[in-house]
Amino acid sequence: MAKAPSAEDIAALRERFSEAIVGVREGLGEVSAYVAPAFLLEVCRYLRDEPRYQFNLLSDLTGVDLGLDQEPRFEVVYHLYSIPLGHRLRLKAQLPSEGPSIDSVTPIWKTANWHERETFDMFGIVFEGHPDLRRILTPDEFQWHPLRKDFPVRGYDDF
Amino acid sequence: MELDQDQLRERTRPGRPPAERTIVAEDASGIVDISELSGRELGSTMTLSMGPQHPSTHGVLRLELELDGEVVLSTKPDIGYLHTGMEKLMESKKYLSNICITDRMDYLNPMGNNLGYVLAVEKLLQLEIPPRAQCIRVLMCELQRIASHLVWIGTHALDVGAMSVFFYAFDEREKILNMFEDVCGGRMTPSYFRVGGMFQDLPAGFDAKVRRFLSEFPAALDAFDTLLTGNRIFRNRLQGVGVISAEDAISWGITGPSLRGSGVAHDLRRAEPYCGYELYDFDIPTFPEGDVWARYQVRRQEFRESLKIVLQCVDKMPSGPIKADNDKVVLPDRDDMKTHMDALIHHFLIAADGFKVPEGEVYLAIEGSKGELGYYIVSDGSERPFRCHVRGPSFVNLSAMPDMVKGSLIADVVAVIGSIDIVLGEIDR
Numbered sequence: 010m011a012k013a014p015s016a017e018d019i020a021a022l023r024e025r026f027s028e029a030i031v032g033v034r035e036g037l038g039e040v041s042a043y044v045a046p047a048f049l050l051e052v053c054r055y056l057r058d059e060p061r062y063q064f065n066l067l068s069d070l071t072g073v074d075l076g077l078d079q080e081p082r083f084e085v086v087y088h089l090y091s092i093p094l095g096h097r098l099r100l101k102a103q104l105p106s107e108g109p110s111i112d113s114v115t116p117i118w119k120t121a122n123w124h125e126r127e128t129f130d131m132f133g134i135v136f137e138g139h140p141d142l143r144r145i146l147t148p149d150e151f152q153w154h155p156l157r158k159d160f161p162v163r164g165y166d167d168f
Numbered sequence: 169m170e171l172d173q174d175q176l177r178e179r180t181r182p183g184r185p186p187a188e189r190t191i192v193a194e195d196a197s198g199i200v201d202i203s204e205l206s207g208r209e210l211g212s213t214m215t216l217s218m219g220p221q222h223p224s225t226h227g228v229l230r231l232e233l234e235l236d237g238e239v240v241l242s243t244k245p246d247i248g249y250l251h252t253g254m255e256k257l258m259e260s261k262k263y264l265s266n267i268c269i270t271d272r273m274d275y276l277n278p279m280g281n282n283l284g285y286v287l288a289v290e291k292l293l294q295l296e297i298p299p300r301a302q303c304i305r306v307l308m309c310e311l312q313r314i315a316s317h318l319v320w321i322g323t324h325a326l327d328v329g330a331m332s333v334f335f336y337a338f339d340e341r342e343k344i345l346n347m348f349e350d351v352c353g354g355r356m357t358p359s360y361f362r363v364g365g366m367f368q369d370l371p372a373g374f375d376a377k378v379r380r381f382l383s384e385f386p387a388a389l390d391a392f393d394t395l396l397t398g399n400r401i402f403r404n405r406l407q408g409v410g411v412i413s414a415e416d417a418i419s420w421g422i423t424g425p426s427l428r429g430s431g432v433a434h435d436l437r438r439a440e441p442y443c444g445y446e447l448y449d450f451d452i453p454t455f456p457e458g459d460v461w462a463r464y465q466v467r468r469q470e471f472r473e474s475l476k477i478v479l480q481c482v483d484k485m486p487s488g489p490i491k492a493d494n495d496k497v498v499l500p501d502r503d504d505m506k507t508h509m510d511a512l513i514h515h516f517l518i519a520a521d522g523f524k525v526p527e528g529e530v531y532l533a534i535e536g537s538k539g540e541l542g543y544y545i546v547s548d549g550s551e552r553p554f555r556c557h558v559r560g561p562s563f564v565n566l567s568a569m570p571d572m573v574k575g576s577l578i579a580d581v582v583a584v585i586g587s588i589d590i591v592l593g594e595i596d597r
Contacts, residue, residue: 011440011532036528037291065418068533069542069559086544088531088559092418092434099531120421123567131255146248146596155256156555162253162260 012096013040018061026052041099046111049102053117056089056098064089064098067114070124072132074158082106083134087114110135113142131156213241218581220249225585226323227592229566238577243570250596258556262522263289263363264499266556271357273558274594276319279312279348280536282361287442288532288543289363292525293497299486301365302443307378307481308351308360309443310474314385315344316537316589317467317474324464324586325396328405333395340388343381350374363523364498365491378482382475389471397468406461410572410584413458420568424539424561425470426588429463431456436535448477460580460587467589497523522551538562538589560594 014022019040023030029048034041044052056064069088076082081103089098102111113136114121125136126145133154136142144151153160219230228249234241254273258266270281283305290297322337345355350371352360360367396402412422417430427434435452437445453469455462491498499518500511527549533542539561546555565588572588573581 010442037294037530039530041529066423067421068540069531069544069557071544071557071559073546073555088542088544090533092432092439095439097531118421119416119419119571120564120567123563127563144248146251148248155253160256162256164253 011039013038014062014096014098021061022056025055039097039099041101043101043103046102046104049100050112050114050117052100053087053114056100057117062098063091063093066090066092067118067120067124068097070114070121070128072128072134072156074132074156076158077106080106083109083132085111085128085134104134108135109133110137112137113139115139130154133157208236208241212236216578220246226590229585229590229592229595231581233578233581235578238579240573240576240578240581243573243581245566245569247566247592247595250592252597254597255556255558258553260552262551263525263553264518264522266553267361267363268357268359270558271354271359272593273560273597274536274538274541274562274591275356276316276591277312277537277541278357279308279360280316280534280541282359283309283443284532284534284536284541284543286361286363287534288530288545289525290492291530291532292528292545292547293363293494295364295492295494295497297365297443297492298489299444300488301490301492303481303485304366304370304490305361305443306445306448307478307485308348310477310481311344311347311378313474313537314471314478315341317471318344320467320586320589321392321396324583324589325402327582327586328402330396330399330402333392336388336391336395340385343384347374347377347381350377362491362499364494365489369490375482375485378478382479382482385475386472389468392468396464403461405580405583406464406587407459409460409576409580410587411457411459412568412572414456416571417458417568420571421564422539422568422588423564424535424537425466426463426539426565428452428454429466429587430458431462436533436540440533442532442534448480450474450476460583463587524549524551525553533559536561538591538594539565558594558597560597562588562590562592563595566590566595 019033023033026048029045029052030042031045032043056062067087068090071086073084073086074082075084083104085102085104087100089100104111111134113125123145125139126142128134129136129142130144130146131154214235216233216235217230218233219225220228230246232244232246254269258269267282267285270285271278273281318337318341322334325333348358349355351374352358352367412430414430414432417427431454433452433454438452450473453466455465495514500515504511505515525547527547529546531542531544533540540559541561542559544557545553548554569584569588573584
């Protein structure tokens, strides 16, 4: 089963980024760290390069629509994994319902490219600095972002 | 004979329009040898759309290739032709119904997809799975890995021109699918796994069938070696093609056999054991070259490692229940329903209303046949997932493909696609 970083590692991270990490939540043996969007790149680069963490693999990147009545409405979720150390960490950045946008992590992990395109396609979250932010799964002329909670499961008839 | 520029162009690149460019270099006679110039400088590159119905693209993948003669300058994969909104659909269906959806993502590895999903839900529910169910799960997943690799070896060989392997490979795969049919009735989309255990126990005589397969299959592997591994043409087509370094592979998020072909001994069955994989003895084959040949070698050896695990499963298959002891989540046995009122009520409630899953979120990754297969499930405490995201290894591995084929010949593109073993059903979801 997945291993989370030790409590000391998390405490050290919170101390190092007292401003950037706005909260930590633990559950079912997994740790989620909430990152202020403005500091995302800094935190990610540190987590990848620092020998204590070595999160060299971005396992997954996706979005969540928390609901129409929620503010902040969107969450971008990063699942980091360290091949040498074998631990996992979940990073989360919360974004507002109007014009959600966040820095792209493609300079840190190349694999973010398609993940971010998918998240843009599905949620309409814009990734600043992405080299090629186009729709990836839906057609180019598609107007909606289907994984938003206000999009009906059966879609719209006129498409 | 002295040629002027137009004649030179006509000779080296017949029928091409004159290039719009400034002269890059001039020799003493004032003639530029344009054969030294790249297609981009000459403006003579060609864009070729490969797919979506191309047989070597393993489904409906379209590649936009920018070519200079036969050399690939850049590649843009175009995906989404099979997009069916499975993640959206999963939000509207109950946890139990979603198992059938996972089958249809990577349709060559449905048992693995089932497993990743039910493990994630079971982690949210904190269910304890009995040892027999765990052993059946490992047995099924390893047989499925063999079946998936058989499709890979058949189509990969077919792509580079060796046709007969395909028939031998599908013949062997048929035996595995027949076994799946015996245990649950399904072949391509078995949906054999349930949250909390299995749909039903193994049928009588299954053990003997697996053992017969175990005794017969090594001969097929030897035949593949004769046909491919020792085949000089095949080897020349694969060696040194589609190279990716370990560092790049990790940055691109490549996992599974494709990562192990770049020399990184990373396998989630060893790194984060699930279903009791820590109890089994198996090796993780790695090859450092990072080319198509290395990836071929990794999967070729994984056949035998999976066989080792399957043999250990049938040797020490524990007896006991195949479902967790939880009436509120696990469907009762059919026989119990005919004799016990409470079993019938539980079945009705689970089938009609579903079961509630405690609030929380989980990311659970298993080693699928193609790499890290992760399920990220967010539960809001209801009987339907609030969000279910699938991290498909094919999706991520394909995104690295343009890097692997840059500068190689167009014939090598099909070799590279074959070597990363993609399934479009999972890429598009």
